Amino acid sequence: MERLADPADGRVTRIRATEEGGALVLDVRRSRDAWLVARLLELPPEDLRLLNDAAAVLRAMADR
Template sequence: MSHLPAPSSTTAPPAPAHAKRRSVAELSHDFRLANGRLARRVRQEQADNELTSGQFSALGAVFRLGPMTLSALSEEERVTPPSMNRTVNALVEAGLVDRAGSAEDGRKVVLTVTDTGLALVRETRKRRDDWIARRILKLTPDQRQVLAAATDIMKELANS
């Protein structure tokens, strides 16, 4: 015999999992895991190449920011100059980045993306954007609004 009260028509349905209250620690943990899983999944959508994620990130930085020195790229990617030098060597060997002497200072080397590198970055961006867009199309209008607001919050977090 059950000692639970009989269901009432005024009883609210349980809150969806995303609506439950979480502590800041739980939310930060869940957010970090979900963000990491999504980032790994999106990284799988790339043009056919043998680049590591670090190499592609460096290539993307030169693509996005334009010609730059090795030290500037190291700072941007938050790695040591010797580590970035190995990454750039691989990109140069693959024909994706060129090194040239700086017009202002002959001691400095400036990195630029080659036409092959440009095509690779553009194709990978297209694949990744298409993958996400196909999933966003499956969301309800309310979910899209929430995603838009969350995207703005994520940008704030990333820039803080």
């Protein structure tokens, strides 16, 4: 992480990920996604249908 002074407001300190930090975040996300895909592939078809239906409900809620 890098700390940067806000040029418009000296009371504010902004933070942002360094290039190395950004790469680490991407690696962690890729690992998490691979883990989730592997777990989903282990589910029986009926469970996958239930998850798909639940995802549709969540999308509808988010769109309200």
